[in-house]
Amino acid sequence: MNHSLVNWFKFASPASFYPLVGRLIPFFATAAAILTIAGLWVGLVVAPTDAQQGEGYRIIFVHVPASWMSMFIYCVMAFWAALGLAFNTRLSGMMTSALAPTGALFAFLSLWTGALWGKPMWGAWWVWDARLTSQLILFFLYLGFIALQAAIDDPRRADKAGAILALVGVINVPIIYFSVQWWNTLHQGASVSMTKAPSMAHTMLLGMLLMALAFWAYTIAVALMRVRCIILERELTSGWVKKNAME
Amino acid sequence: MQWNSFNDFLAMGGYALYVWGSIGACVLGMGIEIWMLKLRRRAILARLLRKELTQ
Numbered sequence: 001m002n003h004s005l006v007n008w009f010k011f012a013s014p015a016s017f018y019p020l021v022g023r024l025i026p027f028f029a030t031a032a033a034i035l036t037i038a039g040l041w042v043g044l045v046v047a048p049t050d051a052q053q054g055e056g057y058r059i060i061f062v063h064v065p066a067s068w069m070s071m072f073i074y075c076v077m078a079f080w081a082a083l084g085l086a087f088n089t090r091l092s093g094m095m096t097s098a099l100a101p102t103g104a105l106f107a108f109l110s111l112w113t114g115a116l117w118g119k120p121m122w123g124a125w126w127v128w129d130a131r132l133t134s135q136l137i138l139f140f141l142y143l144g145f146i147a148l149q150a151a152i153d154d155p156r157r158a159d160k161a162g163a164i165l166a167l168v169g170v171i172n173v174p175i176i177y178f179s180v181q182w183w184n185t186l187h188q189g190a191s192v193s194m195t196k197a198p199s200m201a202h203t204m205l206l207g208m209l210l211m212a213l214a215f216w217a218y219t220i221a222v223a224l225m226r227v228r229c230i231i232l233e234r235e236l237t238s239g240w241v242k243k244n245a246m247e
Numbered sequence: 248m249q250w251n252s253f254n255d256f257l258a259m260g261g262y263a264l265y266v267w268g269s270i271g272a273c274v275l276g277m278g279i280e281i282w283m284l285k286l287r288r289r290a291i292l293a294r295l296l297r298k299e300l301t302q
Contacts, residue, residue, distance in 0.1 A: 054262065055261070225288070226284055229288050
């Protein structure tokens with residue numbers, strides 16, 4: 001058998017994944033803390049005032065990273081879901097469930113900060129605009145995923161049902177992303193584009209990217225913490241848990 | 248540095264409610280998530296310990 005294949009599947013077993021992840025969490029947690037401090041410093045103190053929106057635009061430093069993460073986490077969930085359905089690995093389902101609450105949190109924060117940005121700039125907390133509505137659907141998809149899994153007692157069946165919901169729902173992510181191009185919306189276009197030079201001041205861009213990296217590191221740390229809880233809860237009766245869990 | 252004083256910084260050019268409401272919600276949400284995870288882990292470990300003791 002091919003050697004690299006053996007090594008990869010070794011970490012697909014919860015018993016060897018658990019201690020590995022335990023060593024990674026402090027690294028990502030520290031990175032998240034440092035990046036958040038740096039990002040907030042650049043975003044709130046160093047970045048210049050916006051010509052049109054005054055200081056109100058500073059919501060961007062949490063709004064855009066939270067929105068990006070909410071979409072990205074759903075894609076990662078769909079990836080694990082597909083892997084779980086294809087290879088029937090237990091860990092894939094655990095990873096999908098571990099990501100969902102964090103994704104829901106970011107979807108909520110995206111809507112919340114968006115409302116607080118919409119009120120002073122558009123004059124409304126909420127409008128039924130394509131971008132806002134599709135993001136609200138993303139939030140409901142996260143809640144639906146969590147509720148569906150909670151409603152099924154057998155964890156393996158819950159994983160399968162959740163995986164299908166994650167895969168079907170992922171179609172919503174490109175709809176959110178391109179909604180500002182496909183429809184006439186109140187929401188402004190993409191803040192950062194691969195094809196165009198950035199239109200905002202360098203320090204604004206830097207602050208936003210630092211905050212995005214901070215949210216990334218936070219998500220990884222929290223999802224790994226949660227997957228460790230899920231592993232313990234599901235494998236409580238197996239022998240390795242008794243030996244290793246307390247570390 | 249964009250600010251003349253700390254009060255200036257807090258006022259956010261009149262957008263204090265919106266800017267601090269956004270950042271505060273993020274801090275609160277993430278804080279609650281981490282706190283809930285700590286509680287969840289503590290509950291599992293307590294359960295494990297109880298099982299260990301009864302066996």
